[in-house]
Amino acid sequence: MAKLITGKGIGFQQLLEACRNSKFVALDLNNGVIGNFQLTPIGRMLRNNLREEFKRSDTETVVYEGSCGVSLRENLQFVKESFSTNLPFGIALEKPFRNEKISLSESFQLALPTGSFLTRSYFVNPSVSREYMYKVQRQRKIWWMRFACDPGRYSISDTRQDAESRIQTTSIRAQLGGEELTLEQLELIPSATMQEELAGFQAKIGRTNSRKITPDVIRIEQCVELATLEVIMDAIESGGLSSVRIHRKLAPYKCGIVCVVEGASRLEELRDLASHLANVLRRANVTALDCTSPTNGSSERTLTKQLNHLDSIGVPFSLVLRDQSLQAGLLQLRSRDTTISETIHISDLPHYLLRIITN
Structure with a gap:
């Protein structure tokens, strides 16, 4: 084709x-x-x-x-x-x-x-x-x-x-x-x-x-x-198909969660953190897609591929978890539309994300 x-x-x-x-x-x-x-x-x-x-x-x-x-x-x-x-x-x-x-x-x-x-x-x-x-x-x-x-x-x-x-x-x-x-x-x-x-x-x-x-x-x-x-x-x-820019209020998922694994020994800890954050967001009525589970194969996919997948289904924001997320509670919040990331603390969720979604 x-x-x-x-x-x-x-x-x-x-x-x-x-x-x-x-x-x-x-x-x-x-x-x-x-x-x-x-x-x-x-x-x-x-x-x-x-x-x-x-x-x-x-x-x-x-x-x-x-x-x-x-x-x-x-x-x-x-x-x-x-x-x-x-x-x-x-x-x-x-x-x-x-x-x-x-x-x-x-x-x-x-x-x-x-x-x-x-x-x-x-x-x-x-x-x-x-x-x-x-x-x-x-x-x-x-x-x-x-x-x-x-x-x-x-x-x-x-x-x-x-x-x-x-x-x-x-x-x-x-x-x-x-x-x-x-x-x-x-x-x-x-x-x-x-x-x-x-x-x-x-x-x-x-x-x-x-x-x-x-x-x-x-x-x-x-x-x-x-x-x-x-x-x-x-x-x-x-x-285009690579970045489906559906408005954040209409988007099926408001936030995707991905991880960058620097050491295989921390993978399960990052997945547990991702699962916890997904539950926190869902309890606040923020639809979240956890892409870090084993069924999603995230350990074998590069960060770029994970973010491209989220962009293709119109997810406006992504949380990127790294080793520092476990050590200092710091997360990267990426915008689909600007591709710019900002650093936030885990304690800012879900309130900060709710504010930018609803404004």
């Missing part, structure tokens, strides 16, 4: 082939259709992190978790009975599907045997719904930019309005490999169009809550598998 070249200026199909050769996804390419799409275990970890970031992305509006097994009417009824339903508020759903073809761009489709749509429906006062729609569009674009290697690739499409239903539709898009991908759909649905789904639902407005109105609905929909593929493509296009 010819060696794949990744980086700016490559075509979309080459970028997909690079994804296929990554450690995150398996797929086939046939006349613009991406088939047999499967995420590897580490790819599924990335998808799960992306899903969680989507769910907690709105901090300004109260969003309730809904049930995909019931209708919107029943979800609204539950929210009305359980909570104060002052406008605006939202309902989030995850809707599984089977055998869907998702349009990526004008030239490519993603055929998925299984997958999920993440949706969030905001219920908004009709007098401010258009302004609220503009705010949500901007928030969603910024959300994508925040996790991207290349924030400049994202844009908001022109708004289209259906003449009959008066539903306004727009989308968040990304430029990748010469193609424009649609990542999310946003709709502003007038209350008059939602009469059957809302079934007479009214919400309180005003300081005294004396008035009730039927709200407009602003809906966001994202296919989480498509979103995961886009994050992988963005990272590979920016860094």
Whole structure:
């Protein structure tokens, strides 16, 4: 097989082939259709992190978790009975599907045997719904930019309005490999169009809550598998297969642990220390990959090979253990993106790592 070249200026199909050769996804390419799409275990970890970031992305509006097994009417009824339903508020759903073809761009489709749509429906006062729609569009674009290697690739499409239903539709898009991908759909649905789904639902407005109105609905929909593929493509296009620059908050593993063995007699001690540090990080909810175990063959792999492996699966930080780690408690903390290492003390973990991951 010819060696794949990744980086700016490559075509979309080459970028997909690079994804296929990554450690995150398996797929086939046939006349613009991406088939047999499967995420590897580490790819599924990335998808799960992306899903969680989507769910907690709105901090300004109260969003309730809904049930995909019931209708919107029943979800609204539950929210009305359980909570104060002052406008605006939202309902989030995850809707599984089977055998869907998702349009990526004008030239490519993603055929998925299984997958999920993440949706969030905001219920908004009709007098401010258009302004609220503009705010949500901007928030969603910024959300994508925040996790991207290349924030400049994202844009908001022109708004289209259906003449009959008066539903306004727009989308968040990304430029990748010469193609424009649609990542999310946003709709502003007038209350008059939602009469059957809302079934007479009214919400309180005003300081005294004396008035009730039927709200407009602003809906966001994202296919989480498509979103995961886009994050992988963005990272590979920016860094290549040798350094998959997935954002530290989305990365499946936040930290890898490797060791440099200067004397074979200290190997088991270093492995014990690595196991201890991995447990410390995991207890602090920092996903850590211990690469020093015998099953990983770390004693036979050079430090460069160990770090290259961690870079290829998007791990943003690596802890390098040496003899001085046993003697003085000193560790080398390496950044994937800069390849620069700094010396920290074992007592700084996990607090220091948590701080740089969350900032």
